[in-house]
Amino acid sequence: MKSLQELVRPNIWNLKPYSSARDEYKGVDATVFLDANESPYNIPYNRYPDPLQAEVKRLLAPIKGVGEEQIFLGNGSDEAIDLIFRTFCEPGKDNVVSLAPTYGMYEVCADVNDVAYRSVLLDTDREGNFLFSADALLAATDERTKAIFLCSPNNPTGACLPREELLKVLRRFDGMVVIDEAYADFMEEPSFLTLLSEYPHLIVLQTFSKAWASAGIRLGMAFASTEIIGLFNKVKYPYNVNVLTQRAALSLLADYSRITAWVSETKAERARLIALLEAHPECMHIYPTDANFVLVRMTDAPAMYNRLLAKGIIVRNRHRVQLCQNCLRITVGTPEEDDALLAAMR
Numbered sequence: 155m156k157s158l159q160e161l162v163r164p165n166i167w168n169l170k171p172y173s174s175a176r177d178e179y180k181g182v183d184a185t186v187f188l189d190a191n192e193s194p195y196n197i198p199y200n201r202y203p204d205p206l207q208a209e210v211k212r213l214l215a216p217i218k219g220v221g222e223e224q225i226f227l228g229n230g231s232d233e234a235i236d237l238i239f240r241t242f243c244e245p246g247k248d249n250v251v252s253l254a255p256t257y258g259m260y261e262v263c264a265d266v267n268d269v270a271y272r273s274v275l276l277d278t279d280r281e282g283n284f285l286f287s288a289d290a291l292l293a294a295t296d297e298r299t300k301a302i303f304l305c306s307p308n309n310p311t312g313a314c315l316p317r318e319e320l321l322k323v324l325r326r327f328d329g330m331v332v333i334d335e336a337y338a339d340f341m342e343e344p345s346f347l348t349l350l351s352e353y354p355h356l357i358v359l360q361t362f363s364k365a366w367a368s369a370g371i372r373l374g375m376a377f378a379s380t381e382i383i384g385l386f387n388k389v390k391y392p393y394n395v396n397v398l399t400q401r402a403a404l405s406l407l408a409d410y411s412r413i414t415a416w417v418s419e420t421k422a423e424r425a426r427l428i429a430l431l432e433a434h435p436e437c438m439h440i441y442p443t444d445a446n447f448v449l450v451r452m453t454d455a456p457a458m459y460n461r462l463l464a465k466g467i468i469v470r471n472r473h474r475v476q477l478c479q480n481c482l483r484i485t486v487g488t489p490e491e492d493d494a495l496l497a498a499m500r
């Protein structure tokens with residue numbers, strides 16, 4: 155692997171971060187805060203939030219089995235994805251490599267940051283299932299490839315990328331390897347979080363938006379070495395996670411059993427939904443899934459999409475996505491919602 159200094163943009167490596175009022179005061183038991191030009195009214199929203207979200211990280215770290223200093227929290231995983239570009243990729247010079255089809259934000263962030271985005275098409279087997287080979291992916295990298303983005307379980311295909319191939323990428327690539335585990339809670343395989351200490355160039359992304367049922371609070375997580383998290387903390391906006399979001403996260407973390415219960419219910423309902431879809435005459439193929447959605451190849455996806463739309467049921471039409479012709483991506487809902495979907499499909 156290249157050294158971190160070789161991978162990080164020189165301007166970021168040398169960056170002196172903004173020092174906020176709340177950074178400078180630390181430790182002392184203070185009761186009167188006249189340092190940040192805040193209003194004394196409208197408690198608690200009058201105060202700037204904790205820039206490093208210490209309390210949230212303190213509760214999150216044991217759940218994820220990592221150190222608090224290995225956690226970055228941001229305005230959705232999308233902030234973490236953008237930070238990876240801004241920290242490592244020199245606009246107009248560097249590139250990143252990813253797969254197709256996959257999550258659309260990697261390419262959008264690459265475009266915004268003027269970083270070349272190279273995508274390697276997944277293979278398919280005779281049944282049309284997706285295959286991922288590390289060799290094909292690595293062949294697309296060169297000296298200026300700063301990061302590889304891999305989404306596992308993959309969106310929109312649904313299944314985890316094979317663990318052996320992911321390990322091959324981690325062992326062979328000398329830049330950053332980002333594994334986006336937005337759907338980690340729904341998979342049976344172990345998370346790559348346990349390998350953080352073994353692979354210092356690994357970044358794992360997770361989010362409060364899916365299994366944690368909190369897309370509205372905008373809270374994403376990145377896990378990596380202390381050094382990498384330190385760089386992200388330098389580059390991010392000082393107060394990137396607001397008071398309301400931190401409070402909502404604390405209340406979720408105070409009762410983690412609620413989340414595991416939601417996940418078990420979703421997994422049971424996913425099995426029921428798949429069985430119902432399998433029996434539907436217009437479903438040609440149901441792709442294996444480790445997430446809270448299922449990709450389904452229909453006889454005519456646009457027609458089905460419109461039929462559902464007319465009945466007020468919205469699914470994601472992936473017909474125009476490479477290798478996803480006639481595919482709909484359907485999120486697992488409540489049993490009532492899924493029954494309504496099936497009723498509308500008939």
Ligand SMILES: *Cc1c(COP(=O)(O)O)cnc(C)c1O
Nearest residue numbers: 230231232257309336361363374
């Ligand atoms: C939904 C999703 C996310 C979540 O993004 P947030 O900004 O945290 O809401 C990240 N990655 C993938 C692949 C997703 O499908």
